[in-house]
Amino acid sequence: MEEHPVPMITVAVTGASGALGQALLRQWHRRGARLIALTHGVTPLVLRQATGEAIPLQQVCWQVGQEAALRPMLEAVDVLVINHGINPHGQRSAAATELALEVNALSAWRLLELFAEVVRERQAPARPRPEVWINTSEAEIQPAISPLYELSKRLIGQLLSLRALDLASTLRLRRLVLGPFRSALNPIGVMSADWVASQVLRQALDWNCSLVIVTPNPLTYVLMPLTTLSRWAYVRLTSRP
Numbered sequence: 001m002e003e004h005p006v007p008m009i010t011v012a013v014t015g016a017s018g019a020l021g022q023a024l025l026r027q028w029h030r031r032g033a034r035l036i037a038l039t040h041g042v043t044p045l046v047l048r049q050a051t052g053e054a055i056p057l058q059q060v061c062w063q064v065g066q067e068a069a070l071r072p073m074l075e076a077v078d079v080l081v082i083n084h085g086i087n088p089h090g091q092r093s094a095a096a097t098e099l100a101l102e103v104n105a106l107s108a109w110r111l112l113e114l115f116a117e118v119v120r121e122r123q124a125p126a127r128p129r130p131e132v133w134i135n136t137s138e139a140e141i142q143p144a145i146s147p148l149y150e151l152s153k154r155l156i157g158q159l160l161s162l163r164a165l166d167l168a169s170t171l172r173l174r175r176l177v178l179g180p181f182r183s184a185l186n187p188i189g190v191m192s193a194d195w196v197a198s199q200v201l202r203q204a205l206d207w208n209c210s211l212v213i214v215t216p217n218p219l220t221y222v223l224m225p226l227t228t229l230s231r232w233a234y235v236r237l238t239s240r241p
Ligand SMILES: NC(=O)c1ccc[n+]([C@@H]2O[C@H](COP(=O)([O-])OP(=O)(O)OC[C@H]3O[C@@H](n4cnc5c(N)ncnc54)[C@H](OP(=O)(O)O)[C@@H]3O)[C@@H](O)[C@H]2O)c1
Pocket: 014, 015, 016, 017, 018, 019, 020, 021, 038, 039, 040, 041, 063, 064, 083, 084, 085, 086, 103, 135, 136, 137, 138, 177, 178, 179, 180, 181, 182, 183, 184, 185, 186, 189, 193
């Protein structure tokens, strides 16, 4: 199928040095976007095209808990892809709980709110509409043999459902629900990060899906739309703007 190039837009991706972060940046580069790689490490990130040529990108260092420092950088961003994450596997200590909630859920939520604020304050409404993509994971609704990972991914998934009701007028929100792919976080994943990233961009940009699902598990394709729909109805009925 034909890939749609995007108008010249700036895309920032968190967790940029991870397997999916790099794969998403490569895919966005193929679509002609300007790239900002958000990493919490300081090692310079060098991404290459299949030809070996370096992919131009701006690398920005950030830390969980210091999201506000990213405000000036976000001024120039059209699409923010919130992708960073950790998997505490079998841990359940207080420290591991705090870290999982901070990294996987609360920092993602803070970035979402910060970007919405930045967009609201822009002088001229941006065209196309700014977007946030949040990588919640299939662990939102399926077991991942990692209780803290599931808990923190469910939290960010539910926060997204709750806040989407108010933020959707400012931002186009897309939820990425991905199955197991190979990375440092999941060395035995069955899919490759590059393939997953290509499917993510295909569903989001070519098919215009808000709920992007890439997984070999057929149950997720049935359960995830039902879950998001029932959450939307519940939150709408039981809360106010
Ligand atoms: N692998 C899977 O099977 C799978 C399935 C579904 C969803 N996901 C989700 O996909 C996303 C990317 O994961 P991945 O599989 O590509 O794993 P990965 O290769 O380990 O990448 C995760 C990245 O998150 C960033 N990160 C880690 N600890 C952090 C911290 N304390 N503060 C801020 N950033 C931190 C790091 O990037 P920087 O050093 O660049 O900051 C790290 O490289 C995660 O949200 C994960 O939950 C993964």
